[in-house]
Amino acid sequence: xxxxxxxxxxxxxxxxxxxxxxxxxxxxxxxxxxxxxxxxxxxxxxxxxxxxxxxxxxxxxxxxxxxxxxxx
Amino acid sequence: xxxxxxxxxxxxxxxxxxxxxxxxxxxxxxxxxxxxxxxxxxxxxxxxxxxxxxxxxxxxxxxxxxxxxxxxxxxxxxxxxxxxxxxxxxxxxxxxxxxxxxxxxxxxxxxxxxxxxxxxxxxxxxxxxxxxxxxxxxxxxxxxxxxxxxxxxxxxxxxxxxxxxxxxxxxxxxxxxxxxxxxxxxxxxxxxxxxxxxxxxxxxxxxxxxxxxxxxxxxxxxxxxxxxxxxxxxxxxxxxxxxxxxxxxxxxxxxxxxxxxxxxxxxxxxxxxxxxxxxxxxxxxxxxxxxxxxxxxxxxxxxxxxxxxxxxxxxxxxxxxxxxxxxxxxxxxxxxxxxxxxxxxxxxxxxxxxxxxxxxxxxxxxxxxxxxxxxxxxxxxxxxxxxxxxxxxxxxxxxxxxxxxxxxxxxxxxxxxxxxxxxxxxxxxxxxxxxxxxxxxxxxxxxxxxxxxxxxxxxxx
Numbered sequence: 001x002x003x004x005x006x007x008x009x010x011x012x013x014x015x016x017x018x019x020x021x022x023x024x025x026x027x028x029x030x031x032x033x034x035x036x037x038x039x040x041x042x043x044x045x046x047x048x049x050x051x052x053x054x055x056x057x058x059x060x061x062x063x064x065x066x067x068x069x070x071x072x
Numbered sequence: 073x074x075x076x077x078x079x080x081x082x083x084x085x086x087x088x089x090x091x092x093x094x095x096x097x098x099x100x101x102x103x104x105x106x107x108x109x110x111x112x113x114x115x116x117x118x119x120x121x122x123x124x125x126x127x128x129x130x131x132x133x134x135x136x137x138x139x140x141x142x143x144x145x146x147x148x149x150x151x152x153x154x155x156x157x158x159x160x161x162x163x164x165x166x167x168x169x170x171x172x173x174x175x176x177x178x179x180x181x182x183x184x185x186x187x188x189x190x191x192x193x194x195x196x197x198x199x200x201x202x203x204x205x206x207x208x209x210x211x212x213x214x215x216x217x218x219x220x221x222x223x224x225x226x227x228x229x230x231x232x233x234x235x236x237x238x239x240x241x242x243x244x245x246x247x248x249x250x251x252x253x254x255x256x257x258x259x260x261x262x263x264x265x266x267x268x269x270x271x272x273x274x275x276x277x278x279x280x281x282x283x284x285x286x287x288x289x290x291x292x293x294x295x296x297x298x299x300x301x302x303x304x305x306x307x308x309x310x311x312x313x314x315x316x317x318x319x320x321x322x323x324x325x326x327x328x329x330x331x332x333x334x335x336x337x338x339x340x341x342x343x344x345x346x347x348x349x350x351x352x353x354x355x356x357x358x359x360x361x362x363x364x365x366x367x368x369x370x371x372x373x374x375x376x377x378x379x380x381x382x383x384x385x386x387x388x389x390x391x392x393x394x395x396x397x398x399x400x401x402x403x404x405x406x407x408x409x410x411x412x413x414x415x416x417x418x419x420x421x422x423x424x425x426x427x428x429x430x431x432x433x434x435x436x437x438x439x440x441x442x443x444x445x446x447x448x449x450x451x452x453x454x455x456x457x458x459x460x461x462x463x464x465x466x467x468x469x470x471x472x473x474x475x476x477x478x479x480x481x482x483x484x485x486x487x488x489x490x491x492x493x494x495x496x497x498x499x500x501x502x503x504x505x506x507x508x509x510x511x512x513x514x515x516x517x518x519x520x521x522x523x524x525x526x527x528x529x530x531x532x533x
Binding site: 001002003004005006007008009010013017020052053056057060061063064067 | 154155156157158160163176177178179180181182183194195196197198199202203223
């Protein structure tokens with residue numbers, strides 16, 4: 001039997017993360033750090049270019065930055 | 073006789089050089105192995121331990137979420153952790169009782185994971201590559217099952233690199249170990265070759281051969297010096313044996329020949345029974361002298377063997393000296409000598425009383441024999457840690473150059489050539505002194521000889 005697959009390496013997950021970043025930026029009471037927008041855009045762009053894991057990594061960094069500014 | 077174990081030892085290992093080399097190689101290899109184990113433990117092992125610790129902490133956090141908010145809280149936490157997994161190595165899977173996925177990033181439940189609370193290493197598939205994951209299974213109440221793991225492909229690659237490096241290092245260690253072992257074997261053989269050659273030469277009869285020194289003052293030089301000292305001592309002992317043999321032959325030949333001549337002469341020319349009886353008595357006296365020499369030799373040998381040491385006991389030396397003074401006082405008076413005495417009322421000594429008495433008597437006998445008429449012989453004793461018995465005479469003495477040899481068996485100085493005696497008196501005194509752990513010292517009495525017999529204080533052991 002083939003090995004189990006990692007489902008977070010997909011373009012769908014990339015889109016999902018990008019939307020999550022957007023939602024959290026809109027819901028934030030303060031303006032986000034400038035790097036958040038940059039990382040989010042780069043991540044989306046890389047996912048569009050087929051560099052899914054690299055794009056996901058940037059989107060994850062953007063989320064971590066958001067959470068550092070607004071600890072929940 | 074050959075040791076029985078020799079038959080069981082492989083032929084190659086019978087060589088000490090080879091054993092030494094094998095030991096060196098084994099120690100070198102063990103050191104290298106210990107270093108490799110430490111390297112592994114401090115690198116790959118450390119990463120493995122860190123991974124396991126991270127997974128355990130992850131599981132702990134997720135279980136707490138489950139206990140606080142149930143499935144919903146757990147699903148939220150898993151999603152959140154996946155969203156923030158910057159290292160892109162986290163693996164989660166929450167399934168229901170039918171093993172259908174509820175949350176996580178693993179496509180399905182791996183069939184190989186069957187037991188709760190166990191660790192598994194499984195292959196996983198990422199886009200375009202095959203990877204390796206270390207996963208821990210945790211079963212939750214209600215039939216839910218949780219997998220938490222990490223992608224350890226990078227660590228597996230590092231481990232593979234480390235394994236390759238250690239294998240290469242092992243080959244280098246093997247080569248260096250063999251080379252070092254051969255060098256050590258050569259050094260060992262060269263160091264022992266000189267000893268072996270010397271022993272071979274000596275066993276072939278070249279008794280003057282000695283082990284050459286390298287001049288490095290190392291352990292092998294010290295061994296060579298010890299062997300050379302031993303050979304010197306053996307040489308001196310052999311010279312002594314040869315000398316004693318010659319002396320016995322020389323000193324006994326005269327009285328035996330004289331006795332034979334007397335008996336032969338009496339057999340041929342005696343005119344009466346009285347003449348025959350007189351010749352026999354003279355021959356008997358000569359042979360008694362021979363017997364006395366042998367008895368003295370046997371006595372010295374017995375003393376040197378140390379068999380009487382078991383009979384040592386404390387005794388007072390003062391009355392012993394008094395008895396001897398009475399005995400030899402009469403002899404001194406007869407020879408026109410004065411005997412002066414000086415010792416404390418009590419002198420504690422430890423040893424064989426009879427032997428000490430014999431030794432002091434020998435010293436007195438010599439002193440009286442060599443002192444000129446009208447002279448003075450002194451017998452003194454003092455205690456101070458050890459007991460010192462001094463006998464001083466005013467005879468010709470012994471030249472300083474000959475004093476070291478004077479206590480040897482059958483040694484007779486120039487001045488004693490024409491004096492009766494066997495040359496065994498001082499040898500017996502020396503043997504008694506050595507048996508008691510003491511010493512015999514001969515010094516100049518100006519004029520005459522001062523003989524000091526020193527006996528150590530009572531040890532009782």
